[in-house]
Amino acid sequence: MKLEGASVEDDSYSGLVGDRKGSVKVTITPCQPRQLTHLPKRQPVDIGFSDLTYTVSEGRRKNGKQILKSVSGRLRSGELTAIMGPSGAGKSTLLNILTGYKTSGMNGSITINGQERNLSQFRKLSCYIMQDNQLHANLTVEEAMHVASNLKLGKDMKKDEKQEVVQEILETLGLQEHRKTMTSNLSGGQKKRLSIALELVNNPPIMFFDEPTSGLDSSSCFQCISLLKSLARGGRTIICTIHQPSARLFEMFDHLYTLAEGQCVYQGSTQQLVPFLSTLGLVCPSYHNPASFVIEVSCGEYGDNIRKLVNAIQNGKHDIRTGKPFPELPPAEVLNNADVKISNGNGALGTNAVENGDSDAVKYTANAATDVNLYQPFVTKDVTKEEQSATGEAVPASIVIPVDLTASEKAPDNVTTALLDTGFVASPRRYPISEFTQFWIVLKRTLLFSRRDWTLMYLRLFAHILVGLLIGALYYDIGNDGAKVLSNLGFLFFNMLFLMYTSMTITILSFPLEMPVLVKENFNRWYSLRSYYLAITLSDIPFQAVFCVIYVTIVYFLTAQPCELSRFSMFLGACLLISFVAQSVGLVVGAAMNVQNGVFLAPVMSVPFLLFSGFFVSFDAIPVYLRWITYLSYIRYGFEGTALATYAFGREKLKCHQVYCHFKSPMTTLEELDMVNANFTLDIIALVIIFFVLRVSAFVFLRWKLLSTR
Numbered sequence: 001m002k003l004e005g006a007s008v009e010d011d012s013y014s015g016l017v018g019d020r021k022g023s024v025k026v027t028i029t030p031c032q033p034r035q036l037t038h039l040p041k042r043q044p045v046d047i048g049f050s051d052l053t054y055t056v057s058e059g060r061r062k063n064g065k066q067i068l069k070s071v072s073g074r075l076r077s078g079e080l081t082a083i084m085g086p087s088g089a090g091k092s093t094l095l096n097i098l099t100g101y102k103t104s105g106m107n108g109s110i111t112i113n114g115q116e117r118n119l120s121q122f123r124k125l126s127c128y129i130m131q132d133n134q135l136h137a138n139l140t141v142e143e144a145m146h147v148a149s150n151l152k153l154g155k156d157m158k159k160d161e162k163q164e165v166v167q168e169i170l171e172t173l174g175l176q177e178h179r180k181t182m183t184s185n186l187s188g189g190q191k192k193r194l195s196i197a198l199e200l201v202n203n204p205p206i207m208f209f210d211e212p213t214s215g216l217d218s219s220s221c222f223q224c225i226s227l228l229k230s231l232a233r234g235g236r237t238i239i240c241t242i243h244q245p246s247a248r249l250f251e252m253f254d255h256l257y258t259l260a261e262g263q264c265v266y267q268g269s270t271q272q273l274v275p276f277l278s279t280l281g282l283v284c285p286s287y288h289n290p291a292s293f294v295i296e297v298s299c300g301e302y303g304d305n306i307r308k309l310v311n312a313i314q315n316g317k318h319d320i321r322t323g324k325p326f327p328e329l330p331p332a333e334v335l336n337n338a339d340v341k342i343s344n345g346n347g348a349l350g351t352n353a354v355e356n357g358d359s360d361a362v363k364y365t366a367n368a369a370t371d372v373n374l375y376q377p378f379v380t381k382d383v384t385k386e387e388q389s390a391t392g393e394a395v396p397a398s399i400v401i402p403v404d405l406t407a408s409e410k411a412p413d414n415v416t417t418a419l420l421d422t423g424f425v426a427s428p429r430r431y432p433i434s435e436f437t438q439f440w441i442v443l444k445r446t447l448l449f450s451r452r453d454w455t456l457m458y459l460r461l462f463a464h465i466l467v468g469l470l471i472g473a474l475y476y477d478i479g480n481d482g483a484k485v486l487s488n489l490g491f492l493f494f495n496m497l498f499l500m501y502t503s504m505t506i507t508i509l510s511f512p513l514e515m516p517v518l519v520k521e522n523f524n525r526w527y528s529l530r531s532y533y534l535a536i537t538l539s540d541i542p543f544q545a546v547f548c549v550i551y552v553t554i555v556y557f558l559t560a561q562p563c564e565l566s567r568f569s570m571f572l573g574a575c576l577l578i579s580f581v582a583q584s585v586g587l588v589v590g591a592a593m594n595v596q597n598g599v600f601l602a603p604v605m606s607v608p609f610l611l612f613s614g615f616f617v618s619f620d621a622i623p624v625y626l627r628w629i630t631y632l633s634y635i636r637y638g639f640e641g642t643a644l645a646t647y648a649f650g651r652e653k654l655k656c657h658q659v660y661c662h663f664k665s666p667m668t669t670l671e672e673l674d675m676v677n678a679n680f681t682l683d684i685i686a687l688v689i690i691f692f693v694l695r696v697s698a699f700v701f702l703r704w705k706l707l708s709t710r
């Protein structure tokens with residue numbers, strides 16, 4: 001009997017139903033085959049790489065440190081490939097190079113369907129899902145998906161069609177019922193699925209995953225790998241790094257690429273791993289997880305076998321596949337280097353391959369190979385156009401939830417170069433939509449999650465109102481009192497200090513947190529850095545302006561500053577510009593360094609600007625050789641601007657309730673501050689120039705930081 005939605009499946013899902021006599025075996029499939037019908041069809045893409053070397057410079061070492069040592073390999077479409085190896089073997093490095101994330105320090109060739117890789121085209125075909133999901137916390141699943149679809153699907157697709165794509169992906173990935181959930185509230189596995197869903201929107205034929213199962217429980221790991229497998233079955237090239245999968249997960253991979261010390265020690269199907277190792281005298285004990293065994297071998301737990309394995313597999317040039325005849329092996333002496341010996345120390349290794357009376361040395365013999373009779377030469381070669389015509393149709397770009405996850409279907413060599421020659425991939429355009437549209441979408445998204453950010457919005461609003469009231473109470477009604485002018489100058493200076501620190505620190509604290517998401521989205525070609533930067537630059541300005549207006553209005557009237565619209569506008573204008581400039585300083589610091597350094601350095605770097613603001617030392621009292629600093633001090637322009645708005649422009653004498661008020665005449669105050677000849681317009685122009693210079697510098701730093709992480 002078959003239940004609805006049931007088919008032959010994993011034994012773990014099978015059970016007996018009915019009474020004992022007439023018991024019927026029922027096997028239940030956990031998920032139904034589903035197709036993503038709305039995604040554009042993609043042709044399969046094979047990736048080949050040969051003699052790939054990656055070197056990093058380290059300190060003063062001349063030659064640098066070689067991390068990948070001339071590795072080769074081939075990753076096919078329609079297959080789920082695992083890059084495995086011990087910690088530090090070079091898995092992430094290889095993945096970063098294959099994705100195009102790292103380009104400097106690399107040598108060797110990477111081909112796509114037999115053609116030399118064009119990185120720009122390749123990045124339109126691929127996506128890289130990094131280890132730590134990198135999602136915006138303050139968006140719901142649905143909102144995040146809509147942003148991705150608007151950015152990635154282009155104008156040609158109608159809104160309804162985009163929604164259908166989103167709906168279908170969410171249903172397929174089991175996220176439909178969580179569409180209203182904030183991404184921050186999703187479980188680890190759901191976050192991983194959402195990361196995949198976001199990238200799946202434009203249906204890339206190549207998907208790279210760095211440690212997709214890290215931090216997941218065994219059931220989520222299984223679901224995650226099943227999903228990757230189903231993506232591969234839909235014709236995609238799925239490549240992921242994985243540390244040490246369980247035996248059940250291990251069986252699900254079609255293709256295994258194992259690294260040790262930056263070299264390839266195995267490339268081929270998972271089923272062939274154990275027989276291959278056994279022919280080299282490395283017998284995997286019964287009931288031992290083959291994945292653990294190959295890692296143990298790669299770590300040297302059974303002696304120094306790495307060179308022997310590297311030679312046998314020709315550092316990735318051979319690919320050991322199911323059903324292929326045995327490969328022609330390198331001469332035994334090549335495999336069996338004089339210094340390569342198998343340690344039999346813990347008795348875990350078999351002896352069938354130990355020959356020639358040398359109990360320690362093991363040869364990879366033709367006999368052993370014939371016994372196994374499973375290998376054939378499989379030298380990596382790229383598929384040419386002629387082969388392509390013989391291979392028939394492309395695999396349709398559909399997701400099929402696999403019926404039998406352990407079946408080892410062999411993906412056909414049906415790759416084609418046509419994909420690289422047509423449409424958006426071949427066009428010089430980097431993005432499917434204009435930069436202005438990208439800017440607009442990112443701006444709307446930033447405004448949405450800024451509005452939901454409690455710290456960014458409500459705490460900041462609360463701080464401005466509270467401090468405004470406190471300052472208003474402290475300096476209450478002093479603005480027109482000739483005896484309290486020095487206190488009033490203190491109030492003007494404090495305004496600068498408060499506005500500077502609030503707008504600067506909030507940016508330093510929040511902006512670096514955006515960096516990982518920016519790195520991911522920018523690398524996966526969601527938008528250009530320019531569009532993103534313009535959007536975040538503009539998005540916070542209205543909020544900052546509102547907070548500043550609230551604060552200034554409270555303090556200006558509570559402290560009884562001149563009740564004239566023109567003076568209030570000038571005062572407010574100078575305060576607004578100080579906020580925006582300080583925000584720009586925050587952006588520069590946030591773009592150039594991490595939160596810890598930024599939170600310490602930004603206030604420290606502001607000290608000279610505060611000292612040279614004209615409040616502590618008047619301009620004439622500053623030594624000539626230090627006066628240039630005053631020209632850079634934006635605090636000086638802000639302080640001068642608010643002082644001029646308060647005391648210049650022919651203000652009447654202040655009231656004096658004492659016998660003598662030295663600062664009764666506003667002109668005396670301006671003389672004391674060396675501001676008699678100061679020009680308010682120049683102060684405003686200087687602040688505007690500093691604002692633009694800082695914003696451009698922040699962009700340059702951001703660009704540099706993005707490039708330097710790669």
Ligand SMILES: Nc1ncnc2c1ncn2[C@@H]1O[C@H](COP(=O)(O)OP(=O)(O)OP(=O)(O)O)[C@@H](O)[C@H]1O
Pocket residue numbers: 056057058065067085086087088089090091092093094243
């Ligand atoms: N920029 C660098 N400078 C110096 N050494 C580096 C640099 N990047 C990577 N390495 C070294 O290269 C080796 C491979 O690193 P990689 O991160 O690729 O390993 P991995 O196999 O992914 O390890 P893990 O599984 O622990 O993440 C490590 O020994 C690492 O220390």
